Each structure stands twice: as structure tokens, then as C-alpha cells.
Amino acid sequence: MEDQQIIDLFWARSEAAIAHSEEKYGAYCRSIALRILTMQEDAEECLSDTWLAAWNAMPPQRPAVLRTFLGKLCRNLSVNRYLKNTAQKRGGGEVAIALEELKECGSGDTVHQALEAEELTRLLDAFLRTLPEKECSLFLRRYWYLDSVETLARRFGLRHGAVKTCLSRTRGKLRDYLRKEGYAL
């Protein structure tokens, strides 16, 4: 089924939209989730959350590229789950949970953070467009798709060390770029 037809189904509030999305992009989203989470159960839960998030997002949204739209939803859900899992495993669990609880109370900072994240995304997008195509793809494969260095070396036909050097150089460029824009890590 064409992407446009699937989007129309979402807009028509037809549950067939989820079935068709899963059929067409289930494997793609699962691979993204599995690279981030490694645990099959967590990945499956994120996948279910992805279809739900897509259901909630359409309407009002009408994505230009359904594949990347679903991929982004799945990635963000997976990264959030990963960060949550990591925080819980870090011993000082109570502190992390307390912070989570305080967040739920609403410190009034959420809107500010969301705006900041949006601004940061815009800057990252602009930065990536200044890079040569291969360097940009290498960076995204590493930090968006979370591919391992070994996988990147195979994919791009480079040596392990060359991949690491290229990524390190790009990170340096990004640091300088963000500094100029008033951000510091």
C-alpha cells in the first residue's frame, strides 16, 4: 500500500492504518528499536508505542515521508526508554526516581526545555547540512541509527580507525558550531 493511502487511513481513524504501517515499516522500526534497546521485550513495547504515537499524531500531522516519521517516533521512544532504564540501573535509583517525580509535578521548565530542544534540533540540522555527504551519513548512522563502529566500517568500506577518526573530527566541528551558537556541553 502507498504511504499516502496509509496516512489517509490514519486520518479516517481506521485501525487498518496501524496494520498496514506494521506490515510495511514494522521491520524497519523494530531494527531501530533493537539497536537502541537490545532487549527484545523493550523493543516490542516501543514498537507498540510507536503505532500509538502515530495514531495520536495523525491527524493533525500529515508527514511528507511516512518511513522517517515512524522511524523518528520509534527512535525517540526507544532513546527515552533507554535513558529511563539506565537511570534505574544506576544504583542511586531513588534520586533518579525522585527527579522523575518532581518532573511530573511540573516545575514550569518543560515548555522552556521543549523550545530549547526544538532550537537545538534546528541547529543540528543546519550543522549536518554543512558537512560533506559521507561525513554527514556517517555521523547520522552512528548517532541517529546507533550503528556500531564495526557496522559503519563494513557499510562504508573504511577501516575501524578511519571511522573513529572521522566521527571524532565531526564531533569537534559540532562542538565548535554549538559554541558559536551559544551552547556548551
Added chain:
Amino acid sequence: MKKIDEKTLLLALGGVGDDLLLRAEREEKPRRAIAHFGALAACFCLIAVLAVPHVMDGFRMGSDANSAPPPENSNGAMMDDGDAAEPGSGSAAQDKGGAVADAEGVLLRSGAAQLRLWGVFGAEDLAAVSARVRGETENDSSTSVEEKQGELAGLYEMLCHAETMDGEDVAFSQSVEISITLTSGTVLEGEYEEERGILKLEGTAFLNVDLSPWI
């Protein structure tokens, strides 16, 4: 200066443009190591091909310096390779070089150069050619003898244009004994295999020749 952490950065990266993501998803075609070696090998081959004529020239010049002086022509003048090249041979470069190397490095000499070594500078130096047809088996030799006076000019032209190589390793199963008598009285003995078109004369093999008109 606003502070951000790596988690924020990782999450913010999630919203970059679709076109960038689609581009990153495209399969890269890695340049295989074999392609590098192939390119390197091709370079070496090119260098070798370009260098061979110079190396052969060097050999020839060294050989000329160490060997006896070139043969005299009928006027008593010393002849160099260029002078010795036969008119109308059409392969002046080959004759001038005198020798080239084949792919396996075996030294080849042009037919004209080889004939010059035997004192044959033109068709007029050939007096006669005779062929002695051998029998089918080794023991049944000299079953018939046939002599033919062929068109010597044609024979000379053909031998001039033929490539030659050391004939010691060339083995014949069924062959025709060939004798070429020169006007000087020298007789060049050899054998010829029609199937492969090889004439072995005084230990030198002439390749791709057709002696059928003289057999």
C-alpha cells in the same frame, strides 16, 4: 552560554530532516580492497609495457657493442640495423629494434634480423628451397623426396615478417624437412610443421609461416 548534556543532544538529533535520514539510509558501495590492488596491478602493467622497448633497446645496444661488427653489404660498407631493414618490409620499427620480448619474457627477434645473421639480405641471396616429406611414423622416415623451386621472393618476404624464437624447446610430431640453399653455398637445414605453421631453421623457430607453396 546555555548548558546542554549529551542526552539532550541525542534526543534533539532525533528530529533532523527527513532528507538527511533518507540519504544516510542509502546503501554505501564500499570500495573493495581488490579494486585497489587491481588499479595498482594495472599501473605496473602499463609501466612494464612502456618500459620494455627501452629495456630491449638497451639490450640490443649492449649486444651490438660486444658482438662482431655488422655485416658488410655488397659495396663493402658497414651496415647498421636501420640500413639492413629490407625495403618494403613495412616493419621498420621491428627491424630496427631487431628483437622484442613476448609476454613471458622470451626474447623474440624479427625474421628479417635473423635472416641478416645468416647473411640473407634479400630474395636474391636465396638460391633454392627443398622439402623432404617425412612419413607418418618415426621409423618410417624418408618415404618420399620432393624438391620444389618455389617463388623465393615470396618466401623471403614471409620469413622477414615472421616472429622468431629459440627453437630448442619446440618439438615436432609430424614435420617436413626443409633445406634452404643460399647463393653463398650455405645450406640452412630445418623442419616445418604445417599444422602449427612453425618452421625451425638452424635452431630458430619462425612462427606463423605457411610453406605450403614450397612443399
